[in-house]
Amino acid sequence: MQTSGPRPTPRRLPRGRHALSRSEVERVHRDRLCGAMADAMAENGYVGTSVEDVLKRARVSRQSFYGLFSSKLDCFMAAFDQAGEFLRLHLQDTAESATGGDPAERFERAFTAYLETLASAPGYARLFLVEVYAAGPEAIRRRSEMQQVIAEGLxxxxxxTGQTARFACQIVVSAVSTMVTPAVAVGDMDALRAVGPPVIDHVRLLLASGVLNPHPPAT
Structure with missing residues (x-):
């Protein structure tokens, strides 16, 4: 399985002499190792993935791996950060282009983009939403922080701006994470996209009821 990743990289470096600097070589190796980590875990899960699995997929030497990462978990966290940044940048691009329309229309565009972003990189989506819980407390803490960033962006x-409305955004983000995770876990992108319409309809109801009032009441 080949995972679409945050940053496409060459499958391997050019043979013989090349003009790449040391830092560029390290960047290529890092990106390929992170992509290989996501690919391996999409098939075997975090627990079932070994450093050797990652090396074979990335076609990077063990020496190069340990020159960049101290452990499998360290590589996982780098891949997790790439997945989070990939998601954040896609949502940011959507937000910057979604200047028109009412809040419901802006949410629909952003949420649709979120689902399509997950569907476009299933390995990274699984890493971000599923395997993070197998990786331990630090990974879970990082996941919680990213959810907060997404809620603030929403x-x-x-x-x-009101406290109640901002808390409602946190609830929406947490609920969406729970709803999309089963589809991501089994690689069912149709089921993932099917989450969209009912969530969009519910957010419209929240807006209509005033729970997500864009204008907090005067005090």
Missing amino acids: AGLMGV
Whole structure:
């Protein structure tokens, strides 16, 4: 399985002499190792993935691996950060282009982009949403921090500033994570996309009820 990743990289470096600097070679190796980690875990899970599995997929030497990472977990966390940044940048691009329309329309565009981003990189999506829980407390803490960033971005996109509305955004993000995770876990991208319409309809109801009021009441 080949995973679409945050940053496409050459499958291997050019043979013989090349003009790449040491830092560029390390970047290529890092990206390939992170992509290989996501690919391996999509098939075997975090526990079932070994450093050797990652090396075979990335076609990078063990020496190069340990020159960049101290352990499998260290490589996992780098891949997790890439997945989070990949998601954040896609949502940021959507937010910057979604200047028109009402809050419901902006949410629909952003949420649709979120689902398509996950579907476009199933290995990274599984790493980000599923295998993070097998990787231990630090990975789970990092996942929680990223969810908070996404919730704040949602609040900004929809123009909500009141405490109740911002908390509602956190609930929406947490609920969405729970709803999409089973589909990502089994690689069912149709089921992943099917989460979209009911969530969008529910957020419209929240907006209509005033729970997600873009304009907090005067005090």
